[in-house]
Amino acid sequence: MKKIAPALSVLVFFVLVSACSTPAEPATAPVSAVELHPDLRRIVAPANFATDYPDWRSWGVWSSVEEVPGGLDLIYPSGERLRWEILEGPLVRLRHLQVPNAPHLSYAVLEQPKVLSPRIETSERLLMLEAEGLRLEIETSLRVRLFWQGVLVESFSLPERASDSQRFRVRFAGSASANWYGLGMKAWGLRLNGRAYHFWNSDTYGYRRGTDPIYSTVPYALGVQPQFSLGVFLDNPAQSYFFLGTQDNPAWTVGALGNDLDLYLIPDSTPLGVTKSYTRLSGRSELPPLWSLGYQQSRYSYTDHEELMAIAEVLRSNRLPSDVLYLDIDVMDRYRSFTINNDAFPNMKDLLTRLRRMGFKVVTILDPGIAVAPGYHVYDQLKQRGLYIRDARGQPVQAVVWPGVCIFPDFTRPETRGWWGGLYQPLLDLGFAGFWNDMNEPAAFETPIKTLPFESFFDDFGRNSPHALVHNAYGSMMAKASFEGLRTLQPNERVFLLSRAGYAGIQRWAAQWTGDNVANWDHLALNLSMGLNMGLSGVVFQGADVGGYVGTPDPELFTRWMQLGAIFPLYRNHTGKDTEMQEPWNFGDAALAASRQVMEWRYRLLPLFYALFRESTHTGAPPVRPLFWHFGRDVRTYAIEDQVLIGAHLMAAPVLKPGERKRRVYFPANSIWFDWYTAAEYIGGREYEVEAPLNRLPLFVRGGGVVPTGELMQWVGERPRNVHTIRVYPGGSGSSLVYWDDGQTLAYKNGAYLETQLSYSAADRQMRLDWEAKNAPVRFQSPEYVLIRLYNVFKPSRVLVDERPIRIQGDSAGVVESDQTTSWYENDRTLLIKLFNPQRSQIIDISF
Ligand code: MIG
Numbered sequence: 001m002k003k004i005a006p007a008l009s010v011l012v013f014f015v016l017v018s019a020c021s022t023p024a025e026p027a028t029a030p031v032s033a034v035e036l037h038p039d040l041r042r043i044v045a046p047a048n049f050a051t052d053y054p055d056w057r058s059w060g061v062w063s064s065v066e067e068v069p070g071g072l073d074l075i076y077p078s079g080e081r082l083r084w085e086i087l088e089g090p091l092v093r094l095r096h097l098q099v100p101n102a103p104h105l106s107y108a109v110l111e112q113p114k115v116l117s118p119r120i121e122t123s124e125r126l127l128m129l130e131a132e133g134l135r136l137e138i139e140t141s142l143r144v145r146l147f148w149q150g151v152l153v154e155s156f157s158l159p160e161r162a163s164d165s166q167r168f169r170v171r172f173a174g175s176a177s178a179n180w181y182g183l184g185m186k187a188w189g190l191r192l193n194g195r196a197y198h199f200w201n202s203d204t205y206g207y208r209r210g211t212d213p214i215y216s217t218v219p220y221a222l223g224v225q226p227q228f229s230l231g232v233f234l235d236n237p238a239q240s241y242f243f244l245g246t247q248d249n250p251a252w253t254v255g256a257l258g259n260d261l262d263l264y265l266i267p268d269s270t271p272l273g274v275t276k277s278y279t280r281l282s283g284r285s286e287l288p289p290l291w292s293l294g295y296q297q298s299r300y301s302y303t304d305h306e307e308l309m310a311i312a313e314v315l316r317s318n319r320l321p322s323d324v325l326y327l328d329i330d331v332m333d334r335y336r337s338f339t340i341n342n343d344a345f346p347n348m349k350d351l352l353t354r355l356r357r358m359g360f361k362v363v364t365i366l367d368p369g370i371a372v373a374p375g376y377h378v379y380d381q382l383k384q385r386g387l388y389i390r391d392a393r394g395q396p397v398q399a400v401v402w403p404g405v406c407i408f409p410d411f412t413r414p415e416t417r418g419w420w421g422g423l424y425q426p427l428l429d430l431g432f433a434g435f436w437n438d439m440n441e442p443a444a445f446e447t448p449i450k451t452l453p454f455e456s457f458f459d460d461f462g463r464n465s466p467h468a469l470v471h472n473a474y475g476s477m478m479a480k481a482s483f484e485g486l487r488t489l490q491p492n493e494r495v496f497l498l499s500r501a502g503y504a505g506i507q508r509w510a511a512q513w514t515g516d517n518v519a520n521w522d523h524l525a526l527n528l529s530m531g532l533n534m535g536l537s538g539v540v541f542q543g544a545d546v547g548g549y550v551g552t553p554d555p556e557l558f559t560r561w562m563q564l565g566a567i568f569p570l571y572r573n574h575t576g577k578d579t580e581m582q583e584p585w586n587f588g589d590a591a592l593a594a595s596r597q598v599m600e601w602r603y604r605l606l607p608l609f610y611a612l613f614r615e616s617t618h619t620g621a622p623p624v625r626p627l628f629w630h631f632g633r634d635v636r637t638y639a640i641e642d643q644v645l646i647g648a649h650l651m652a653a654p655v656l657k658p659g660e661r662k663r664r665v666y667f668p669a670n671s672i673w674f675d676w677y678t679a680a681e682y683i684g685g686r687e688y689e690v691e692a693p694l695n696r697l698p699l700f701v702r703g704g705g706v707v708p709t710g711e712l713m714q715w716v717g718e719r720p721r722n723v724h725t726i727r728v729y730p731g732g733s734g735s736s737l738v739y740w741d742d743g744q745t746l747a748y749k750n751g752a753y754l755e756t757q758l759s760y761s762a763a764d765r766q767m768r769l770d771w772e773a774k775n776a777p778v779r780f781q782s783p784e785y786v787l788i789r790l791y792n793v794f795k796p797s798r799v800l801v802d803e804r805p806i807r808i809q810g811d812s813a814g815v816v817e818s819d820q821t822t823s824w825y826e827n828d829r830t831l832l833i834k835l836f837n838p839q840r841s842q843i844i845d846i847s848f
Contacts, residue, residue, distance in 0.1 A: 070115025174250025421485015475501025703731025
């Protein structure tokens with residue numbers, strides 16, 4: 001007979017109770033007598049996940065097999081099933097089903113994923129499923145093997161569960177263990193091998209390298225080798241863990257404490273292939289508003305009208321290109337979400353209008369804790385609608401956060417999300433351009449576990465589940481509520497939302513930052529690795545508090561952080577309550593000048609970042625990526641965590657150590673590189689020492705590289721027409737997307753954009769540029785022309801655009817904007833081609 005664990009009987013009980021009540025009504029059943037299983041009443045240290053329940057049992061031999069759409073079920077005597085499906089990708093989904101037709105319920109996966117029709121063979125010894133290069137063999141000896149295009153990717157045993165426990169695990173032999181990445185927001189280096197990681201969203205002010213877990217959960221690991229990659233996604237918002245093996249000790253394990261097993265294994269040839277499949281499941285970020293890729297200035301807090309205005313004015317008077325200002329919790333009346341402190345901000349609407357005229361958008365903050373304060377509209381509505389998180393007796397759970405004693409919206413419930421989303425209207429009316437969801441782990445003060453008690457119950461798809469089973473989804477569901485509300489209220493605007501906590505799929509609703517980091521050198525390097533791993537986990541719009549949140553950096557650290565921040569998608573300077581002022585002018589003239597320099601670089605590079613975000617909407621690829629993403633055949637790249645690629649061709653080697661004015665840079669094998677500043681050449685497969693004075697972010701472009709850039713603006717949209725200059729570097733071949741739209745509305749979804757691809761190739765004394773328009777813009781005025789700038793070339797003898805010769809003008813001092821002119825600059829061996837009608841495909845042939 002199947003043994004029902006105590007927690008399960010609580011669930012069964014609640015399901016029955018909620019089935020009998022009307023949907024809007026609270027479940028007020030007296031369940032205080034029911035004890036939660038001990039597993040659902042504690043936070044387990046990662047080291048103990050696998051060891052403190054010695055009594056693991058395999059699901060074992062099945063009693064029968066049944067074919068189902070996409071695969072087959074192993075049926076056990078209790079009636080439970082292990083379902084193996086091959087989904088579009090192709091990928092494997094393995095689920096434990098307590099009943100045959102259990103619905104697909106997930107906080108991460110978009111909808112019912114599409115199943116393929118695998119070829120299935122069954123014999124005495126073996127069950128085999130095969131589709132599109134993926135092959136799965138399940139032996140009656142309980143071993144399972146996964147092949148991708150004939151190569152063994154991984155072998156593992158059938159899942160196991162612990163007696164008298166809600167926990168389960170799956171153990172893998174380790175052929176995929178060469179290099180592990182991902183896991184969302186983890187305070188560790190780039191390569192994650194050799195450690196256990198735990199998922200339980202936690203408010204970890206001042207965390208350090210090794211603190212685990214922290215704010216956000218993405219139970220998805222990416223194993224990469226030259227021959228194949230493997231994505232592993234354990235869809236479970238309860239406490240879970242990944243233990244990742246090393247090359248020497250390769251076995252790895254995933255497990256969780258509560259909920260049914262729902263595991264995806266995604267083999268593919270490249271990290272990009274795996275990423276496409278993973279983000280087909282968990283979703284991709286929409287195009288952000290272009291202004292949100294500009295510089296963002298924040299602190300806890302700019303406390304009143306005058307201070308915010310002053311910050312704006314000093315940013316502009318110092319000519320520090322910038323777009324966004326933040327208001328932190330002091331903007332609120334007694335920290336109450338959706339209110340404004342009218343003493344400090346007597347005319348918010350007027351303030352936001354004035355700032356907007358100066359080119360600034362303002363983002364404001366909201367916390368999930370709602371003050372218990374009759375008469376406060378959000379409290380009254382939450383109370384009256386009964387949409388709060390409940391205790392075992394159905395009463396609102398209370399906990400202390402910034403506003404004092406609070407109750408908390410149950411964001412797992414669709415009605416709560418709908419209601420919460422609508423609350424944003426007055427803030428939009430005031431003119432706020434974006435929003436920030438903080439403390440949504442959810443964090444709580446004065447409770448032993450710094451979050452709501454375990455005896456809190458959530459709707460959880462109508463199952464009324466205890467806290468432990470849904471904890472990690474809370475932040476994501478708050479972000480979803482906010483995003484969907486904003487989308488409904490402003491149906492044609494892009495949403496900018498920043499969320500601290502999240503779960504797999506958070507990228508659909510919000511950007512993320514790495515919480516309360518520390519102003520020290522180790523955090524500088526740490527945040528870079530964290531950002532790369534977040535990007536590899538689908539969370540492509542990410543950044544860290546530039547300058548550090550806890551403490552104050554010295555001028556050198558601040559300067560290097562401004563440079564590091566400039567290569568992150570989210571470029572936000574933020575600091576805590578009792579630190580020194582941290583805007584770029586507080587660290588002396590050299591830091592100010594160096595900050596301005598790198599901020600200007602960032603603004604010139606916005607066309608590249610934007611095109612990469614566009615690409616990411618199609619593939620899920622992170623705009624900022626580790627070297628192995630493109631150079632995985634060079635095994636040296638797998639451990640490099642102090643150099644990054646922005647797109648396929650631009651490499652940054654930020655300085656991460658104090659006192660360094662030169663640094664060593666590794667150039668991946670089988671490529672050549674050019675210095676961004678001097679066009680000096682480097683040969684791949686070697687290390688060089690490069691100059692890195694305090695005012696320089698070392699940057700390199702790959703031979704054959706194509707990098708879209710634009711004119712410097714003080715803020716996005718300062719000038720309506722921004723001329724793009726596309727840099728092209730010789731050697732090899734390459735191509736890049738170049739993308740234009742209005743930068744802020746959803747009109748691009750109806751064709752109001754221009755997407756083009758510039759490809760470059762070279763043969764003996766010939767170069768060809770292929771400008772390919774991918775679409776015919778609808779209601780969008782394309783730029784009149786683009787400039788294509790070729791570096792390190794000889795003087796051309798002839799330039800043809802679509803076979804028509806173009807006049808070459810030699811040795812001119814500056815750019816000449818006359819009709820179809822090509823300029824040749826002898827001194828720096830640069831050729832500048834002005835290409836008209838970019839919405840038309842054109843071919844440029846250059847002979848030497
Ligand atoms: O308990 O809103 O991580 O960025 O400035 C601290 C105040 C609450 C934590 C966030 C931080 C923010 C701060 N918040």
